[in-house]
Each structure stands twice: as C-alpha cells, then as structure tokens.
Amino acid sequence: MMSGIAFMGKHSFKDFGYTISPDKEIGIAEKQKNLITVPFSNSSYDFSELYGSQTYSPRSLTYPINIVNEGNPSRNALISARTRLLNWLANSPGKQPLLDDDYPGYYFLAELDQGASFHDDWRTGILTANFTAYPFMIGTRPEGNDIWDEFNFELDVAQQVRFDVNSSLSVNLLNVGTPDVIPEIVTSSGMFLRKGNTTLEVPTGRNKSDDFTLESGDNMITITGTGTIEFVYYKEML
Structure with a gap:
C-alpha cells in the first residue's frame, strides 16, 4: 500500500489513488523568544518562560499530491480531480487531525489555511497543499497503553x-x-x-x-x- 495522508475521514491514496511526492516538507516549530537587550551592553535577558513553559510557533506542512488520471487522461478529468482534492482538504472546520503514514503513532493538528497551488501539463498535475499546524505531533494513543x-x-x-x-x-x-x-x-x-x-x-x-x-x-x-x-x-x- 502506498503511503499518504489521512484527513477529514479520507486517505489520499486509499480513497483517491494519488501519491505524495517525496518533496513534501514537514516543518519544525521554532521557539518564540522574548529577548530584552540591556542598554549599552552586549547582554540580554530571555523572558520567554516568564508566564509558564516555552512557547513555539506553528509548524508548516507541505504536501505535493501527484494527480495522474490513467483511465481518463483528459484536461477536464484533471481539473475535476483538482477540484475534488481541494474541496476535501480545504473543507475543514478549523484545525483537524492529519495523519501522515510516514509518522505512525502520531497526528498533526492542521488546517489548509495557507492555500494551495496547482501545476499541470494538461494530462497530469501536482497539487501542492500548504497546511498550518499546531507546533507538536500528538500521540494517537494515551500514555500507559499496553499495545x-x-x-x-x-x-x-x-x-x-x-x-x-x-x-x-x-x-x-x-x-x-x-x-x-x-x-x-x-x-x-x-x-x-x-x-x-x-x-x-x-x-x-x-x-x-x-x-x-x-x-x-x-x-x-x-x-x-x-x-x-x-x-x-x-x-x-x-
């Protein structure tokens, strides 16, 4: 079975038959620093954890999805496939669990709010989906499980x-x-x-x-x- 992503109850390969390009990018969240520089000095103080633990910026997820319609290699079929994929990925009420088969045991809490781009050669195309996600991968099973x-x-x-x-x-x-x-x-x-x-x-x-x-x-x-x-x-x- 080809790897892919699951989102909003559907899987990119199992339900649509499309593969994910190896050029996908799983961004890494960065620490949000609050540095105060001391005047007339090379010193600075870090207040990032003043009100609790260290905070992180959202992480970005980029998935290029390969669209190949072998049974109907027409321009209309390609556009229909693009529309179907966009409606699947963009129609989420805020951030939802996104499972990447390459990261078993975890999910990303993500939303397609950075938009998408589409490039094609009339018969095949690549839909690049850009997600914004919660900074951390979340375990799919609670701690203490015995599986x-x-x-x-x-x-x-x-x-x-x-x-x-x-x-x-x-x-x-x-x-x-x-x-x-x-x-x-x-x-x-x-x-x-x-x-x-x-x-x-x-x-x-x-x-x-x-x-x-x-x-x-x-x-x-x-x-x-x-x-x-x-x-x-x-x-x-x-």
Whole structure:
C-alpha cells in the first residue's frame, strides 16, 4: 500500500489513488523568544518562560499530491480531480487531525489555511497543499497503553497511569513530550492531588483543570482519598 495522508475521514491514496511526492516538507516549530537587550551592553535577558513553559510557533506542512488520471487522461478529468482534492482538504472546520503514514503513532493538528497551488501539463498535475499546524505531533494513543506491537523503544515509555488509592499514595507520572500537557483525571470518588505547590480537589467523574499540568519529565504527585484514579494524556513531540 502506498503511503499518504489521512484527513477529514479520507486517505489520499486509499480513497483517491494519488501519491505524495517525496518533496513534501514537514516543518519544525521554532521557539518564540522574548529577548530584552540591556542598554549599552552586549547582554540580554530571555523572558520567554516568564508566564509558564516555552512557547513555539506553528509548524508548516507541505504536501505535493501527484494527480495522474490513467483511465481518463483528459484536461477536464484533471481539473475535476483538482477540484475534488481541494474541496476535501480545504473543507475543514478549523484545525483537524492529519495523519501522515510516514509518522505512525502520531497526528498533526492542521488546517489548509495557507492555500494551495496547482501545476499541470494538461494530462497530469501536482497539487501542492500548504497546511498550518499546531507546533507538536500528538500521540494517537494515551500514555500507559499496553499495545506492545506499537511500542517505540526510542520515544515511548512504559508506565502506569491508573492507580488504586487507599488513604494516600505518591506516584510519578512521566511526560516524555516537549510541552506541558493537561491530563484528564478520571476518579471513582472525590480526591485531592498535590503537585509541588499546587493542590487540586477532584470530584467524582472526568475532570480537567488548567491549574494542573504535567511538565516535561518527572511529575511527582501525592493523591489523597480512597478509590481508583486514572490520568489520561497524550505525548506531544516536535
């Protein structure tokens, strides 16, 4: 099966029969720096993380899609194919998951808002789709999953994210990604979480709080209560 991209429920090769040129470009997000230069000095101060973690710029994705209509090599068929592809790629309500077969286990959150270009020789053509994406690739499966055949020994980590708590329990959650992530917290009863100087009261059910994040690396958490608790989050990589 030829590799391609999946977006808005369709695949470039499986549904349309078109291949992606090897000239595709997967941009890398850049750090957004806030440097203040000291007057009359060669020194400067970096305030990029003054209000939290380091921020990154959006990343660009460029996919040249080869259009070859072997069964009907006419000009009208080529234009129809271009129109069909454009309506597929551009008709998204904001950024949507884009899966690239060359990056298994991840997806990009992207939108065709940079437009597209089209070049042809009457019978064949190349539609170049330019996406703007969220800075990080997002894992398709939550941390703590036990699907061994998909485990990446270079990037993944085996860890427990669901715990039985009886009065009090200290756990360490590892965020192997680059940015901070906000986990969904699923509990069978009300509990309290303490992480550093932050204390969060978590009611029964599924909850999220902007005040409770997992930084890149180790996250030591003390859980107080009785019942089961699970942390649902996905790694995000550059």
